[in-house]
Amino acid sequence: MMHEQNKKIKLPGINNLSFDEPLIFELGSEGRIAVRLPDEQPVLSLPQHMVREEIVGFPQVGQSELVRHFTRLSQWNYAVDTGFYPLGSCTMKYNPKVNEDVARLSGFSYSHPYQPERLVQGSLRLLHELEQWLCSITGMKRATLQPAAGAHGELTAMMMIKAYFEDMEEKRTKVIIPDTAHGTNPASVSMCGFSVVPVKSGRFGLLEVEEVAKLMSEDVAAVMITNPNTLGIFECNVGEIAQAVHEKGGFVYCDGANLNALLGKVRYGDTGVDLVHMNLHKTFSTPHGGGGPGAGPLAVKDTLVPYLPVPLIDRHGESYRFNYDLPKSIGKVKSFFGNFLICVRAYAYILALGAKGLSQVSTNAVVNANYIKSALREHYHLPFDTPSLHECVFTDKKQQELGVSTLDIAKRLIDYGFHPPTVYFPLVVTGALMIEPTETESRETLDQFIEAMVRIAQEARENTGVLHDAPHRSKVTRVDEVTAARKPVLRWEKTLHP
Ligand SMILES: *Cc1c(COP(=O)(O)O)cnc(C)c1O
Secondary structure (H helix, E strand, O other): OOOOOOOOHHHOOOOOOOOOOOHHHOOOOOOOOOOOOOOOOOOOOOHHHHOOOOOOOOOOOOHHHHHHHHHHHHHOOOOOOOOOOOOOOOOOOOOHHHHHHOOOOHHHOOOOOOHHHHOHHHHHHHHHHHHHHHHHHHHEEEEEOOOOHHHHHHHHHHHHHHHHHHOOOOOOOOEEOOOOOHHHHHHHHHHOOOEEEEOOOOOOOOOOOOHHHHOOOEEEEEEEEEOOOOOOOOOOOHHHHHHHHHOOEEEEEEEEOOOHHHHOOOOOHHHHEEEOOOOOHHHHHOOOOOOOOOOOOOEOOOHHHHHOOOOEEEEHHHHEEEOOOOOOOOOOOOOOOOHHHHHHHHHHHHHHHHHHHHHHHHHHHHHHHHHHHHHHHOOOOOOOOOOOOOOOOEEHHHOOOOOOHHHHHHHHHHHHOOOEEEOOOOOOOOEEEEOOOOOOOOHHHHHHHHHHHHHHHHHHHHHHHHHHHOOOOOOOOOOOOOHHHHOOOOOOOOOOOO
């Protein structure tokens, strides 16, 4: 069913009871205390020399002041738990709360990385099984769960490729990366001492075999491909590209951060990919934003298994053991075994959904993105009209003619109660608005978002004034973004409604 502009759709809007709040250092008074401990020696007392008598300037607040302070600050935030968060490339899905319960089970959350194998068999089994599931989802041989983020998975991959060629006594210095790539791709490549060879994507937003083949030589260690790419388009030439790369002895690395679109549909390994990283915090449900923690497991084919970070976790009959016996390993890339509790969440998520459920996730993510795309295409310019998957990229081209920019559109969405989509990325698209709804949003929410976008397009035609200094209804209105980044003002001083 198509979305029709409907005057009756009620937008979420914002009109909250949102309190002004000073810094905690400005609250309370001398001698106030939030929690009183017993006067006698507590059971777990610290040695006397470690106890500080007085901390100068330490806030002294009562319990209710303390709780209100942080609760009020939390209410200034926009979150997936309060509203739609269409940040393209970030996969801001709703994360089932049961995963949080599972990650907080004391057997997991209190286990210590120095505990001997025999006391953490359950945790080892979980890690081993998660590795196997990720390998079967991606069509790979083995995986490391150590990398702490997607970018870290990329870096680990590049380190392994480097180790492989050193081992083969081959000198290769270059890595080919398409112009649509996420910024972390060239960064990971340069950190490993390779130089980046950019390749342009073609007319349809796709990598073309001839373009890659032209650049491919025996000096190229790998090609990095994001699939689906950052335009949300499936790189359907990847098989042929892989052939051209393999013929010259290079590896095909896939940035699998967009796996949410392919679960149960495509296995990277079957498309000729040799290594792929996943973002557990995107695809497999960990709350993210604000910088972590995350997990970026890296899965590889046979040839590269000897170079994986140690330890691997192997199964021997009914027991699980660390395997440090990989003489060619690049070593550790993270202390201990990675961000374990992120792995626990991913495990719970995969177990709850099963193979069919995971495949349905991708179906729904793709349907939702295409629903938005088809509803907005007459209002916003689509730079590439190639069929796309889990996200869609529009531009401000139509609105630019009226003096309205992507930034204006993004900021105005806040007034209507939505988090803005990703803007000005990918870099190859001028004035990009990159929308990824994910599978967890309902038809009603998508209709509200579409309605807000349609109204903004209308305002661009009839009432541009309201757009240029939007948002109007948020706690902080339009700021100069450069100044805000360079000289942040952390103290709340302005009362909007005195
Ligand atoms: C998110 C993302 C990354 C980086 O992942 P982090 O976990 O933020 O380091 C890399 N590539 C693509 C395409 C992404 O969307």
